[in-house]
Amino acid sequence: MADTDQSGAAAPGENILVAEEVTKVFPGVVANDSVNVAIRRAEIHCLLGENGAGKTTLADILYGVYQPDEGRVLLEGEPLELNSPRDAIEAGIGMVHQHFELVPPMSVIENVVIGTQAKQWLDLTEARRRLEEFFADYDVEIDPDAEVGRLSVGEQQWVEIFKTLYFGVEILILDEPTAVLTPQGIDELFRILRRMRDEGLTIILITHKLKEVMDLSDRVTVLRRGKVVGTVDTADVDQRDLARMMVGREVLMQADKAASNVGEPVLEVEEIHLESDTGRGSLDGLSITVGSGEIVGVAGVSGNGQNALFDAVVGVRHPETGSIRITGQDTTESAPHRIATLGVASVPADRIAQGLMMDFSVKENLVLGNQRERQFSRAGILNRGQIDAFAAESIDTYEIKTPSASQITRTLSGGNLQKIIMARELSGQPQLIVAHQPTRGLDIAATEYVRRRLIQERDRGAGVLLMSEDLDEIFQLSDRIAVIYDGRIVAVTEPDATTLEQIGMHMAGASDTDRGSQ
Amino acid sequence: MEDFFTYSVILGIFVATFKIATPLLIAATGELVAESSGILNLSLEGTMTLGAFTGFLVANETGNLWLGLVGAAVGGGALGLLMAVMTATVKVNQIVAGLALNILGLGGAFFWYRSVYEEGGAVAFPTVDRFQTATVPLLSDIPAVGEVFFDQHWLTYFGVLMVPATFIFLNRTKYGLELRSIGHNPEACDMRGVGIISRQYTAVIYGGVMAGLGGAYLSLAGGNQFFDDIVAGRGWIALAIVIFGNWRASWILGGSLLFGFLEATQLSLQASGVDLPYQLLLALPFILTIVALVLNRSRSQVPLALTIPYHRGER
Ligand SMILES: Nc1ncnc2c1ncn2[C@@H]1O[C@H](COP(=O)(O)OP(=O)(O)OP(=O)(O)O)[C@@H](O)[C@H]1O
Numbered sequence: 001m002a003d004t005d006q007s008g009a010a011a012p013g014e015n016i017l018v019a020e021e022v023t024k025v026f027p028g029v030v031a032n033d034s035v036n037v038a039i040r041r042a043e044i045h046c047l048l049g050e051n052g053a054g055k056t057t058l059a060d061i062l063y064g065v066y067q068p069d070e071g072r073v074l075l076e077g078e079p080l081e082l083n084s085p086r087d088a089i090e091a092g093i094g095m096v097h098q099h100f101e102l103v104p105p106m107s108v109i110e111n112v113v114i115g116t117q118a119k120q121w122l123d124l125t126e127a128r129r130r131l132e133e134f135f136a137d138y139d140v141e142i143d144p145d146a147e148v149g150r151l152s153v154g155e156q157q158w159v160e161i162f163k164t165l166y167f168g169v170e171i172l173i174l175d176e177p178t179a180v181l182t183p184q185g186i187d188e189l190f191r192i193l194r195r196m197r198d199e200g201l202t203i204i205l206i207t208h209k210l211k212e213v214m215d216l217s218d219r220v221t222v223l224r225r226g227k228v229v230g231t232v233d234t235a236d237v238d239q240r241d242l243a244r245m246m247v248g249r250e251v252l253m254q255a256d257k258a259a260s261n262v263g264e265p266v267l268e269v270e271e272i273h274l275e276s277d278t279g280r281g282s283l284d285g286l287s288i289t290v291g292s293g294e295i296v297g298v299a300g301v302s303g304n305g306q307n308a309l310f311d312a313v314v315g316v317r318h319p320e321t322g323s324i325r326i327t328g329q330d331t332t333e334s335a336p337h338r339i340a341t342l343g344v345a346s347v348p349a350d351r352i353a354q355g356l357m358m359d360f361s362v363k364e365n366l367v368l369g370n371q372r373e374r375q376f377s378r379a380g381i382l383n384r385g386q387i388d389a390f391a392a393e394s395i396d397t398y399e400i401k402t403p404s405a406s407q408i409t410r411t412l413s414g415g416n417l418q419k420i421i422m423a424r425e426l427s428g429q430p431q432l433i434v435a436h437q438p439t440r441g442l443d444i445a446a447t448e449y450v451r452r453r454l455i456q457e458r459d460r461g462a463g464v465l466l467m468s469e470d471l472d473e474i475f476q477l478s479d480r481i482a483v484i485y486d487g488r489i490v491a492v493t494e495p496d497a498t499t500l501e502q503i504g505m506h507m508a509g510a511s512d513t514d515r516g517s518q
Numbered sequence: 519m520e521d522f523f524t525y526s527v528i529l530g531i532f533v534a535t536f537k538i539a540t541p542l543l544i545a546a547t548g549e550l551v552a553e554s555s556g557i558l559n560l561s562l563e564g565t566m567t568l569g570a571f572t573g574f575l576v577a578n579e580t581g582n583l584w585l586g587l588v589g590a591a592v593g594g595g596a597l598g599l600l601m602a603v604m605t606a607t608v609k610v611n612q613i614v615a616g617l618a619l620n621i622l623g624l625g626g627a628f629f630w631y632r633s634v635y636e637e638g639g640a641v642a643f644p645t646v647d648r649f650q651t652a653t654v655p656l657l658s659d660i661p662a663v664g665e666v667f668f669d670q671h672w673l674t675y676f677g678v679l680m681v682p683a684t685f686i687f688l689n690r691t692k693y694g695l696e697l698r699s700i701g702h703n704p705e706a707c708d709m710r711g712v713g714i715i716s717r718q719y720t721a722v723i724y725g726g727v728m729a730g731l732g733g734a735y736l737s738l739a740g741g742n743q744f745f746d747d748i749v750a751g752r753g754w755i756a757l758a759i760v761i762f763g764n765w766r767a768s769w770i771l772g773g774s775l776l777f778g779f780l781e782a783t784q785l786s787l788q789a790s791g792v793d794l795p796y797q798l799l800l801a802l803p804f805i806l807t808i809v810a811l812v813l814n815r816s817r818s819q820v821p822l823a824l825t826i827p828y829h830r831g832e833r
C-alpha cells in the first residue's frame with residue numbers, strides 16, 4: 001500500500017467507510033458479530049469468507065438494506081444514518097447484489113435509468129448516449145433496447161454493474177460479481193475496476209475466488225461465522241494463507257482424480273436444432289456424447305447455447321430436429337419428470353428461478369422432485385421421518401448453514417442455496433448428471449467438496465455433462481472438453497492435449513484453420 | 519328481424535356502445551395504474567357503487583353535478599386509500615383486503631343511502647337533473663359520425679381520453695416507469711432508492727378515484743338516480759377488461775368498446791323482441807378474457823409482482 005501517495009483531491013489511504021462493532025442477528029443466526037472493518041479511500045478491498053460467513057449481510061448494512069442491531073457505520077469519520085438504500089445512494093454508495101435486482105420485462109436502458117431520472121418526462125436520449133459510450137468503452141455488446149429477461153446471466157450481470165455505475169458513485173460494493181462472468185469478462189471487469197480505483201473510486205468486492213483476490217485487491221478482510229478474522233495487505237499473504245484464515249484449516253485446492261473408465265454412452269445428443277423462442281438461446285445442429293464414468297466439460301462463453309443444451313437434455317424444451325438418447329432410450333420428446341426417472345440429475349445455472357422454491361423450507365427443497373420416491377412417500381403421503389432424516393444428513397454432509405431444516409429457503413446465503421441443489425441432485429445415484437455452473441457462488445471448501453463429489457459420481461459410473469465458464473474447473477474435472485460456440489460443438493479434445501489458450505480461441509469462435517491469422 | 523338492421527337501430531347501437539363503455543373505461547384505466555404498481559384492487563365493484571352514491575348525494579344536496587363528481591372522486595378515493603393502507607403499509611393479503619373493501623363499499627353505500635333518504639320505512643327514490651350530452655359544435659353535424667363520436671357525455675370523452683393519457687403516463691413519464699418497475703420487481707426499485715409505498719398509495723388512490731367517477735357516470739349521466747344494484751357487475755367486468763387488455767391501455771379501450779357493443783346489440787335485440795339470455799352476456803367478458811389469456815399466454819404483460827407484498831430485507 002502506497003499510503004503516502006497523495007494525488008489530487010482524493011487522498012488515498014485515509015479511511016472512508018468504517019463499520020464499527022456492527023452486530024446483526026437474524027432468527028437463529030448471528031450474521032455479523034461485532035464486525036470492525038475500515039475501508040480506505042481508493043482501494044480495492046475484498047471481503048472473503050465461507051458461504052454464510054456474513055459478507056452479504058455486512059454489505060447490505062453498508063448499503064442501508066439492513067440496520068445493524070448494534071454498532072454503527074462511519075463515512076469519512078462522520079456517523080452515517082442509513083435507513084434505506086436511498087440514503088446510501090445519496091451518500092455516494094452503490095451496490096451490485098449477489099442476486100440480480102433487475103426488472104426482467106423491461107429493456108436494458110429502462111433498467112438503467114430507474115431511480116436516476118431527474119425530469120418527470122422520461123428522456124432516454126441522454127441515458128442512451130451514456131450507455132452506448134459505456135458499452136463501447138468497455139467492449140460489451142448488449143442492445144440497450146433488449147428485454148433484460150432475455151439476456152444471458154452474464155449479460156445481466158453487466159447490466160447490473162453499469163446500472164450502479166450510472167449513479168456516479170464514490171464507493172462501489174460488488175457482491176460476487178464474477179460468479180457468472182466468463183474468464184474474458186472477468187479480465188475485462190478487473191481492468192475496469194483497476195482503472196476506476198486509479199481514478200479515485202473505492203471498491204468493496206466480495207468473491208470466493210482466491211486468485212481474483214490476489215490479482216485485484218489491495219487489502220482483504222476475512223470473515224468467519226460472522227466475525228472478522230482479520231484484515232491483511234494482499235501483498236503480505238498468499239492463497240494458502242487466505243484459505244486457512246477463511247476455513248480455519250488447510251484446504252486442498254486441487255481435486256485429484258484417477259484415470260477414467262468410460263463405459264456405454266449415457267447421453268447421446270445428435271444434431272439437434274432448437275429455435276430460440278424464450279431468450280434462452282438456440283442450438284444449431286449440436287452433437288455431444290457422454291459415456292458412463294466420464295466427465296465431459298462444455299466450455300464456452302455464456303449465451304452460446306449452454307442454456308438451450310441444458311433445457312433440451314432435461315426435457316424442458318424439445319428440439320425441432322435431431323435426437324437425444326439417455327441410457328439408450330429416446331428422450332427427444334420426453335417430459336422432464338420422465339427424464340428424471342431415467343436417473344438424470346440436473347443442476348441449473350439459475351438456482352432461484354429453476355432450482356428452488358424460495359418460500360418452501362430447506363427440507364422441502366432437499367426432496368423436491370424426489371418426493372414420489374418410495375423412500376419419501378407411500379401412496380402419495382409424505383413420510384416426514386424419512387424426509388427429516390435425509391434433510392439432517394444433507395445439511396450435515398454439505399455443511400449447509402441454516403438455523404434448522406424447517407427454515408424458509410429464501411433466508412439462506414447464496415452459496416448455501418447452491419448446496420441444497422447439489423445435495424438433492426446427487427442423492428439418488430444418478431446415471432447422468434447435467435450440471436450448469438455447479439460451483440457458482442460456492443466457497444472454496446464447498447467448491448472442493450462439490451468437485452470431489454462429481455469425481456466420485458463419475459468413478460461410481462455416472463456420466464457427467466459439466467457446463468462451466470470457469471476454465472480452471474473444466475480443466476480440472478473433465479475427461480474430455482467440448483467447446484460450444486454459436487449453438488454447436490466446435491471442438492472436442494482432452495485436457496492434456498490442449499491448452500487454456502487454445503480452448504479460449506475456440507470459445508471466441510476461431511476455427512483451427514484461421515487460428516494462425518489471429 | 520328484417521327491420522332490425524335499419525340505419526337508425528345500427529346507429530343507436532354505436533351510440534350506446536360508447537355510453538355503456540364509459541364507466542368500464544374509466545374504472546379499468548384507473549385499475550390499470552393501480553395494478554401496474556403491483557396492487558390488485560378487487561374492490562372495484564364496491565368502489566364504483568360508493569362513488570355512484572357519494573356522487574349522487576353531493577349532486578342532490580348541492581344541486582351541482584360537477585360537485586357531485588368531486589364527491590364521487592372523494593368517495594372512491596377514500597376507499598382506495600383504505601386499500602392502500604391495508605396492502606402497501608399493513609401488507610394484508612391483497613385478495614382478502616380487496617374482497618373485504620368490496621363488501622364495505624357496497625354495504626356502506628346502501629346503508630348510507632337508506633339513512634339519508636328513507637322516511638318512515640319507504641325510500642323516496644330521489645332523482646337528479648342529470649348531465650346532458652356535450653355536443654361538439656360543427657363536428658357533431660357530420661352525419662352518423664357526429665352522433666356517435668361528438669354527441670356524448672363529458673365523462674365519455676374523458677374516459678376515451680384517459681386511454682392515451684394512461685398510456686403516456688405509464689410509458690413516457692419517469693413516474694410511470696417507476697410504477698411499472700415496482701409492479702414487476704419492488705426489491706429492484708427499493709435497491710435503487712425508489713420509494714415503493716408512496717407510489718403504491720398514489721396508484722391505488724388514483725384507481726379508487728377513477729372507479730368512483732366510473733360509478734358516478736351511472737348515477738349522474740347514464741341515469742339520474744341511485745339504487746342498490748346500480749353497478750350491476752360492471753366493477754368485475756372492468757377488472758376482467760384489464761386482464762383481457764393484457765395490461766395495455768389500448769387493448770383496454772378495445773375491450774371496453776367490444777363489451778359496450780355486445781351489450782348494446784343485445785339490448786337492441788331484446789327491444790325488438792329477440793329473446794337472448796342476458797346471463798350469457800354477463801358471462802361474455804369473462805369468457806372473452808379467458809380466451810384472451812390463452813391466446814396471450816406467452817406474451818402476458820402481467821405485473822410480475824402483482825399481489826405479492828414487499829418486505830425489505832426478506833431476500
Ligand atoms: N433475511 C434473513 N433472514 C434470516 N437469516 C438470514 C437473512 N439474511 C441472512 N441470513 C443468514 O445470515 C447468515 C449470513 O448470510 P450472508 O448472506 O451474509 O452470507 P454470505 O457470507 O454472503 O454467504 P455466501 O457466500 O453464501 O453468499 C446466513 O446464515 C444466512 O442464512
Ligand SMILES: [Mg+2]
Binds near residue numbers: 057175413414415
Ligand atoms: Mg452472499
